[in-house]
Amino acid sequence: MPTSLGENFSVAVIGAGVQGAELALLSIRAGFRTIVEDVFPSKLRSLSERLQQEFATEASSIIFANSIEDAVRDADFAMDSVPDELESKLEIFSLLDRMAPPRTIICSPLEAVSLSDLASCTYRAPLCIGVQPMNGSFTECHAVRLVRGTLTSDETADKAKLFWHQVSKQVHLVHDAALPEFGA
Numbered sequence: 807m808p809t810s811l812g813e814n815f816s817v818a819v820i821g822a823g824v825q826g827a828e829l830a831l832l833s834i835r836a837g838f839r840t841i842v843e844d845v846f847p848s849k850l851r852s853l854s855e856r857l858q859q860e861f862a863t864e865a866s867s868i869i870f871a872n873s874i875e876d877a878v879r880d881a882d883f884a885m886d887s888v889p890d891e892l893e894s895k896l897e898i899f900s901l902l903d904r905m906a907p908p909r910t911i912i913c914s915p916l917e918a919v920s921l922s923d924l925a926s927c928t929y930r931a932p933l934c935i936g937v938q939p940m941n942g943s944f945t946e947c948h949a950v951r952l953v954r955g956t957l958t959s960d961e962t963a964d965k966a967k968l969f970w971h972q973v974s975k976q977v978h979l980v981h982d983a984a985l986p987e988f989g990a
Contacts, residue, residue, distance in 0.1 A: 811882070811968050813837065818877040818906075820898060821887030822849040825915060827856065828944040829885050832973040834867050841869045843877035878906040883913060883969055885937075890917045895924050903928040911962050913937055913969075915944075921982045922955040931957035935966045936982065949976035956981075 817833040819826050822844035830853070833840040844850050850870045857868060871877035878884050884902050888894040895914065902912050914924065916936035925934035936953030944950070950970050954963055967977045 811838070811965065811972060815839070815883070815969075816841070816881050817969075818843070818871075818881035818884040818910075819887065820844075820874055820877060820884065820902070822846075822853045823887060825944065826887035827853050829887060829915075830868060831857075832944060832975075836969075836973045837867075838883075838972075839869070840867065841871050841877045841881065843871040843874055874901050875905045878902060878910060881906055881910050883911050883965075885913045885915070887915065890915070890919055892919055892923075895919050896927060899924050899928055899934070903930055909933075911935065911965060913966055915939075916953055916982075920955075921953050922957070925955040925957055931955065932959035933962050934958060935962055937966070937970070940978070947975070949978060952977055952979045953982045954979060 816839045819830045819833065819840065819842045822842050826842065830840050830842045842850065842853065854870065884906055886898045888898045899912060910933065912934045914936050916938060921934060921936040925931035928934060934955055935958050938951040938953065939947040940949040940951055941947050952963065952966050952970065963979060970977045
């Protein structure tokens with residue numbers, strides 16, 4: 807297994823709210839090409855202004871997209887930051903599944919929704935994985951829990967581990983059936 811995803815690895819973040827901004831910042835700091843999309847242009851402007859004020863160097867390596875399709879067109883890794891509600895997650899998984907290249911991994915922050923259930927509604931269940939920050943937000947925590955669905959491939963789990971290691975997080979891999987909040 808490689809020890810790095812490479813300098814051409816591309817990350818799309820869908821949603822520029824608090825969590826989306828955290829995910830984008832982690833990706834940028836790790837040196838990944840990062841594209842952020844949000845349905846509200848004001849959120850993209852706010853994120854851009856925040857990056858310019860706080861992180862001038864990182865701000866130059868982010869791209870803002872006008873649509874999900876533009877954001878994921880060349881993405882190797884797509885992360886959403888939509889609310890953890892079944893309807894919202896199903897909608898975003900459907901869009902990502904339809905618009906992203908076949909190689910794109912879908913990584914979704916999850917709290918109460920089953921990754922296996924979401925992934926089963928796509929044509930790329932082996933390329934779906936969940937993530938949960940451990941002890942705080944994504945930028946504050948030192949570790950994340952990667953959540954494998956029943957069909958998540960080993961290759962997807964390995965690439966997701968590499969991504970989170972490259973953004974300086976320890977990784978704990980679990981299966982979503984092992985998490986009590988998913989009702990299994």
